[in-house]
Amino acid sequence: MPGNLRVQAISGHSGAAPGSGAQRQERVAKLIDTTTCIGCKACEVACLEWNDLPFRETAFDNTYQTMPQTAWNYWNLIKFNEHTAADGSFHWLMRKDQCMHCADPGCLAACPADNAIVQYQNGIVDFQQEYCIGCQYCVTGCPFNIPRFNPATKKMFKCTLCTDRVSQGLEPACIKACPTGCLHFGTKEDMTALAQTRAQQLRQHTAHTNAGVYDPAGVGGTSVIYVLHDIANPEAYGGLPANPRVPWAVRLWKGPLKWLGNVAMIGGLIGVTLHYLRFGPKKVEEHGK
Amino acid sequence: MGAGGAVACVLGFDLKPAYAQARDLKISRTTETRSTCPYCSVSCGIIIHTLGDKAKNVTPQVVHVEGDPDHPINRGTLCPKGSSLQQDIDNPRRLLKPQVRRPGSDHWEDIEWDSAIDEIARRVKKTRDDTFVEKDAQGRTVNRCEGIAWNGGCTDTNEFNYLVVKSMRSLGVCYLENQARV
Numbered sequence: 526m527p528g529n530l531r532v533q534a535i536s537g538h539s540g541a542a543p544g545s546g547a548q549r550q551e552r553v554a555k556l557i558d559t560t561t562c563i564g565c566k567a568c569e570v571a572c573l574e575w576n577d578l579p580f581r582e583t584a585f586d587n588t589y590q591t592m593p594q595t596a597w598n599y600w601n602l603i604k605f606n607e608h609t610a611a612d613g614s615f616h617w618l619m620r621k622d623q624c625m626h627c628a629d630p631g632c633l634a635a636c637p638a639d640n641a642i643v644q645y646q647n648g649i650v651d652f653q654q655e656y657c658i659g660c661q662y663c664v665t666g667c668p669f670n671i672p673r674f675n676p677a678t679k680k681m682f683k684c685t686l687c688t689d690r691v692s693q694g695l696e697p698a699c700i701k702a703c704p705t706g707c708l709h710f711g712t713k714e715d716m717t718a719l720a721q722t723r724a725q726q727l728r729q730h731t732a733h734t735n736a737g738v739y740d741p742a743g744v745g746g747t748s749v750i751y752v753l754h755d756i757a758n759p760e761a762y763g764g765l766p767a768n769p770r771v772p773w774a775v776r777l778w779k780g781p782l783k784w785l786g787n788v789a790m791i792g793g794l795i796g797v798t799l800h801y802l803r804f805g806p807k808k809v810e811e812h813g814k
Numbered sequence: 815m816g817a818g819g820a821v822a823c824v825l826g827f828d829l830k831p832a833y834a835q836a837r838d839l840k841i842s843r844t845t846e847t848r849s850t851c852p853y854c855s856v857s858c859g860i861i862i863h864t865l866g867d868k869a870k871n872v873t874p875q876v877v878h879v880e881g882d883p884d885h886p887i888n889r890g891t892l893c894p895k896g897s898s899l900q901q902d903i904d905n906p907r908r909l910l911k912p913q914v915r916r917p918g919s920d921h922w923e924d925i926e927w928d929s930a931i932d933e934i935a936r937r938v939k940k941t942r943d944d945t946f947v948e949k950d951a952q953g954r955t956v957n958r959c960e961g962i963a964w965n966g967g968c969t970d971t972n973e974f975n976y977l978v979v980k981s982m983r984s985l986g987v988c989y990l991e992n993q994a995r996v
Contacts, residue, residue, distance in 0.1 A: 565893060565894055566894045567891070567892060567893050567894040567896075567897050569894070570894040570895075570897040570898050571880070571892070571897040574878065574879070574897055574898060574900055574901075575878070575880075577840075685837075688837065689837040689838060689839045689840070690839065692839075693839045693842065695839075698880070701880060701881060701883075701890050701891065702880075702881065702891055702892050702897050703891055704888070704891040704892065704893050706891075
């Protein structure tokens, strides 16, 4: 494994990955300050360039957005949202939409393929395309609608948080490009502190008295955190869920039901064996003799 | 493994070695060349990553361009145009020969360098002869050519801009602009 990425959890595995937690690794995070984003899309281009993603057709939907949503080969999209505030004033709400790298990733919980989704100890959740079986369960598991299917290769793709760069001590490509400094990268601890400072500054010195930090607890916190003008209304930012959770169906299916199924299967095997020992093989009586 | 392995698998244990793999850093051993973004007059510092280590038998090709963190102007950042600079160099749609779009035409056609230069010279001469103003309304000598304007491109060098100013001024062109701020 290149770099110093240590595995925390692997899809298709029960419990912790072998050796995880033996060594300390700092969690990293992206901080996106939506109040200083100007929608220049430098992060979109930097993402495409770094990840060698080819040019793709874009769709015009009467906004300045490059396309309606992210695609399998377009992992990072600025969502342009027209918003009318309570006082009738017009605002642009621009949000960089990409994988949130949840601490409790729904995609990983839902994934049945061994090793197809990996969570590293620094918080990055990455798809391993060579192990992906293309079942798209991760789409069901993700509360942010991020994993995308490539119909040609039958594999899932999403933002990798530039694992190749971060594992070598570099910042992600989008963060480096951002010319307004609305994107920041560092440890989760530092980014949280910076976000809180910025939100407080907004509350005290601007009209955004309800500014806050978006780091949803429903998915255990995320490695991509936002500073929002109005923390009470994340939906206004192009469908950012107010309280994202891993769907209960995934939790049930991959939790109690999986173990119940295993117990039923083992119980059946034991029952069959006991029945055989007690009553012996089945004798077929021939009729009419 | 046998039966024990089968039971372990059923119980959700996987006996295969667990390993994930991240991609290698694509610029880990590329040659880094510092340069200046050619687009606007902000003149951000960039680092151009090329294939190979400048050994004799290698033809370097640009594989990645990103901002120069040591440059005082942009400190590593780039705008969307600057971020796409790799495609400025390595691009099948890059223009490698002169083309002309005739008046009223809707398409570009190829033209030889010699005939292009001849044609430009002929048109410059004709336009200048037609629009040259020797004296203004009050009879003062001005010697200006108002029918031609020059707009310099962002990739023009200082030396090129110097030549442009000298040659255009000699024709009497007043509407003269370039991006010599880079």
